[in-house]
Amino acid sequence: MILHHWDTDGITSAAIYLKLNGDDVLFTPKIGNYYLDGEDFEQVGKYESVVILDMNIHEVQRLCSSMKLKIYDHHRANKVTCAEEHYNPYLWGERYPSCTVVLHRRFSYAPDYLVALGIVGDTGPKAKELDEWNIIKRAMIKHGKSFDDMQLATSLLDSSYRLNRRKEVMDNVYLVLQGIDDVLNSSQLLSNLDAIEKEIEYWVGLAEDRGNYYFLKMKSENHIISAVTRKLAWEHGKSAIVVNEKEDRDEFYIRSHDYSFDAQLIIDMAKREGYLGGGKKEVMGAVLPSGKGTIFAEKVVDLLGW
Numbered sequence: 001m002i003l004h005h006w007d008t009d010g011i012t013s014a015a016i017y018l019k020l021n022g023d024d025v026l027f028t029p030k031i032g033n034y035y036l037d038g039e040d041f042e043q044v045g046k047y048e049s050v051v052i053l054d055m056n057i058h059e060v061q062r063l064c065s066s067m068k069l070k071i072y073d074h075h076r077a078n079k080v081t082c083a084e085e086h087y088n089p090y091l092w093g094e095r096y097p098s099c100t101v102v103l104h105r106r107f108s109y110a111p112d113y114l115v116a117l118g119i120v121g122d123t124g125p126k127a128k129e130l131d132e133w134n135i136i137k138r139a140m141i142k143h144g145k146s147f148d149d150m151q152l153a154t155s156l157l158d159s160s161y162r163l164n165r166r167k168e169v170m171d172n173v174y175l176v177l178q179g180i181d182d183v184l185n186s187s188q189l190l191s192n193l194d195a196i197e198k199e200i201e202y203w204v205g206l207a208e209d210r211g212n213y214y215f216l217k218m219k220s221e222n223h224i225i226s227a228v229t230r231k232l233a234w235e236h237g238k239s240a241i242v243v244n245e246k247e248d249r250d251e252f253y254i255r256s257h258d259y260s261f262d263a264q265l266i267i268d269m270a271k272r273e274g275y276l277g278g279g280k281k282e283v284m285g286a287v288l289p290s291g292k293g294t295i296f297a298e299k300v301v302d303l304l305g306w
Ligand SMILES: [Mn+2]
Pocket: 009, 010, 054, 074, 097, 098, 099, 122
């Protein structure tokens, strides 16, 4: 079985692994979970051998007692010593931009559009500044595509997880194996993008101007909070705070429009309170128990003196 991340890099990594080793059962965890819940654990546990691509799964060593485990990844991680192979450049202090680059290096897989799409998916426009940019450029020339086409292809592949469509994520592995044009022309994925854009616009229109920042409380099972926050901040030229109340959890997201605060302060606060949080200088997100999102947002507003 191949267990892979639900984003473009995870999808293209699974495609490369299939090309190298032949067809296999594909599996992606419940979207949003960087761990295996009871149901997922039971399903994965039925297999004698599992390859994990582009994911650092919490407590993954639980799988070792019943199976042969291999892990190829590029996220921050600790060595999983019980795995037959744990190949992650992070473990020896190197950073690779995508898991597709990990597979290219580990298996001498000749870089192609799959490797390129993985990099573009994980790094976006910053891909142009990487050493690996030449991989992307060669793929663009070979297939007659612009960088915009490459980015559109990754948005299309990502649209399935954004709309919480787990089976479609795995279908996309076979779709991308057919070629970039098959992705760009997929009517299903194109209509996904339409639906996502409409939903983002709907929520952005409901946000409230609070002087120093925009605030929005939304309710969506889709993975769009980061895109909603970004659109809010960019459209109004103000920082934005968004709380999304999902069925089983609250999500919190904040974006500074002018780097006027360091999001690390909020990441530290989330960690002190025992919540999962992460981000960069200008953005941060956190997952909180149901009902805690608004309370956390008030604390952040206090912390920032808004
Ligand atoms: Mn990745």
